[in-house]
Amino acid sequence: MTVLDPPRPATRPVARQVTIRTRRVSGRIPLRAVVVAALGLALLALAFAWSIGSGDFAISIPDVVAVLTGGGDPANAFIIEELRLPRAVVGAVVGASLGMSGALFQTFARNPLASPDLLGITGGAAVGAVFVIVLGSTGGVLATGVSSLGVTLAALVGALAAAAGLYLFAWRRGIDGTRLVLVGIGMAAVLDALVSWMLTKASIFDLPAALVWLSGSLVGRGWHEAMPALWAFAILGPLAILLTTTLRAMQLGDDSARSLGIRLQLAQGSVLVVAVGLAAFAVTAAGPIDFVAFVVPQIALRLVGGSRPPLVTSAILGALLVLLADTVTRVLFPYEPPVGVVTAILGAPYLLWLLLRTNRKASA
Amino acid sequence: MTHDILDPVSVATAVPPARLRAVGLSVGYGDQPVVKDLDLDLVDHAITTVIGPNGCGKSTLLRSLGRLLRPAAGQVLLDGKRIDKLPTKQVATELALLPQSPIAPEGLVVRDLVARGRHPQQSWLRQWSADDERVVDETLAWTSMTELADRPIDQLSGGQRQRAWIAMALAQQTDLVLLDEPTTYLDLSHQIDVLDLARTLNRDHGRTVVMVLHDLNLAARYSDCMVAMRDGEIVASGEPAAVITPALLREVFSLDAQVIEDPVTGKPMVVPIGCVR
Ligand SMILES: Nc1ncnc2c1ncn2[C@@H]1O[C@H](COP(=O)(O)OP(=O)(O)O)[C@@H](O)[C@H]1O
Numbered sequence A: 001m002t003v004l005d006p007p008r009p010a011t012r013p014v015a016r017q018v019t020i021r022t023r024r025v026s027g028r029i030p031l032r033a034v035v036v037a038a039l040g041l042a043l044l045a046l047a048f049a050w051s052i053g054s055g056d057f058a059i060s061i062p063d064v065v066a067v068l069t070g071g072g073d074p075a076n077a078f079i080i081e082e083l084r085l086p087r088a089v090v091g092a093v094v095g096a097s098l099g100m101s102g103a104l105f106q107t108f109a110r111n112p113l114a115s116p117d118l119l120g121i122t123g124g125a126a127v128g129a130v131f132v133i134v135l136g137s138t139g140g141v142l143a144t145g146v147s148s149l150g151v152t153l154a155a156l157v158g159a160l161a162a163a164a165g166l167y168l169f170a171w172r173r174g175i176d177g178t179r180l181v182l183v184g185i186g187m188a189a190v191l192d193a194l195v196s197w198m199l200t201k202a203s204i205f206d207l208p209a210a211l212v213w214l215s216g217s218l219v220g221r222g223w224h225e226a227m228p229a230l231w232a233f234a235i236l237g238p239l240a241i242l243l244t245t246t247l248r249a250m251q252l253g254d255d256s257a258r259s260l261g262i263r264l265q266l267a268q269g270s271v272l273v274v275a276v277g278l279a280a281f282a283v284t285a286a287g288p289i290d291f292v293a294f295v296v297p298q299i300a301l302r303l304v305g306g307s308r309p310p311l312v313t314s315a316i317l318g319a320l321l322v323l324l325a326d327t328v329t330r331v332l333f334p335y336e337p338p339v340g341v342v343t344a345i346l347g348a349p350y351l352l353w354l355l356l357r358t359n360r361k362a363s364a
Numbered sequence B: 001m002t003h004d005i006l007d008p009v010s011v012a013t014a015v016p017p018a019r020l021r022a023v024g025l026s027v028g029y030g031d032q033p034v035v036k037d038l039d040l041d042l043v044d045h046a047i048t049t050v051i052g053p054n055g056c057g058k059s060t061l062l063r064s065l066g067r068l069l070r071p072a073a074g075q076v077l078l079d080g081k082r083i084d085k086l087p088t089k090q091v092a093t094e095l096a097l098l099p100q101s102p103i104a105p106e107g108l109v110v111r112d113l114v115a116r117g118r119h120p121q122q123s124w125l126r127q128w129s130a131d132d133e134r135v136v137d138e139t140l141a142w143t144s145m146t147e148l149a150d151r152p153i154d155q156l157s158g159g160q161r162q163r164a165w166i167a168m169a170l171a172q173q174t175d176l177v178l179l180d181e182p183t184t185y186l187d188l189s190h191q192i193d194v195l196d197l198a199r200t201l202n203r204d205h206g207r208t209v210v211m212v213l214h215d216l217n218l219a220a221r222y223s224d225c226m227v228a229m230r231d232g233e234i235v236a237s238g239e240p241a242a243v244i245t246p247a248l249l250r251e252v253f254s255l256d257a258q259v260i261e262d263p264v265t266g267k268p269m270v271v272p273i274g275c276v277r
């Protein structure tokens, strides 16, 4: 885990910038950010092809590329287009959405602990999904097909409701990052308890479905799950990038941000809506894949440098992490453990380390 | 056209009203008023210092003047227009405010902090123009921060950090600059350093500077105008010699003191004797 925290030298070398200037448009990006993003994208493309190629029926990467570019063997094409591609797309989009959402939350709250999974957004989705799974068959009202759609919708509604609750409880003449984190952690605990309680009430037949949903999995994900998440990311991702200049000013505190010309309420509202939207659609598509939104932005921050988690790099690394975790488990274990378990195994030690470090800093 | 010197219209145009004014201003948090029915004209192109005991409402006044707080009654006028009716971004090109305790995120380097002062002039498409770069370089040079430009803020000394923040406010290139306690927590030489910066800003660049200071002698030395506050009201305002008097110190600070002439500048200087309770 050394990659998470390379020692920061006391005086860092001048960060080289790539400056773009035309008559109307100008901007600059640290060279390191460009390099990391480019490498990340290249790795992501490889991971994507590898993910599609692996499974009971292995397909070589050149064959995968052939099918994806419109040629190739028709038998391969069926497997890829109907089975493997949607699953890989779900993995990549969910990872990208979670990475970006986490970066937005952490910048907003000025706190690395802020992420949709720790603040109860994911918990809200879980309450919704488990509620429908458990009630769906004991009530006997919902047929299986309807119930699958019902689970998706309920997860989305649950996530958005949790976000609304978070906003209401954390609002006191404005939104304060620390209060947001404290309220969110409290809400997450309550929602978790609610899920546990519903599980004790679940019939023995519904329990497996509920547990699989709760551990976050890409097993059996198809275009049905991929499309909503893809659309959400296609709309919210660019919106997030439009918010970068605002985020930069917001980082300096409420008073400074407003003196710099930020309309604070509007800016905060936009950031939260985009962050919550990304997380909600991601969780709805694949269940709670824990710790991605929490860990990935911090890894991206350490790779790129700077003062806040980079949005684009967080998205790229999030996609990479989820795809790799899913493919590795698929290749190594025949019974396909849920990908959420793998990300949790990677993320939990980081959470502990972060808490210990914060604690040490506070008492130092 | 002939000008009659007594014509009230031409007198009014000869002495334009101050750019930034508070008229009957009351501000509070929740129901409790902190600043009460206050009138203040900030003299253009001058250094004005607000003094007063802790908690008397100096920051509240400054934040209201900077449009960060909505008045409960009365109004703040910028160029004769209600400041709360002006677009946020337009205000940010006229007026910069450095809060009492600004927050710098971990890992932010001085140059990037100063560059953020350019936000009001920027848009999403125009994020780093040649102008932005020039202003940031100039501001760094002026505040003697060029050497430290690539240091993270969290690794600076108190005085350097304060200069970095002032540089950010200056990069906004506004005519009006409000600084809330820019010298607090600094040793004397660094306080002087910051105040010299404020003076350069005013004398060489014609900016209107409004500060909150605690050191009365430095305030008297560096200010053209002083405003003494107690319990959210202005007790006295005017030239330092008119404001810093034993009677006022007793009234505002409950301080028994002599006021002598500063041997260096001839401005008033406070020699405390004791507290009066
Ligand atoms: N954000 C706030 N919420 C509620 N009360 C506040 C807030 N900020 C300041 N106050 C109160 O307003 C009064 C004036 O505060 P302030 O303007 O900061 O004083 P000064 O800057 O003169 O020390 C104090 O009694 C303080 O407790």
Ligand SMILES: [Mg+2]
Pocket (backbone or CB within 6 Å): B058, B059, B060, B100, B180, B181
């Ligand atoms: Mg104050």
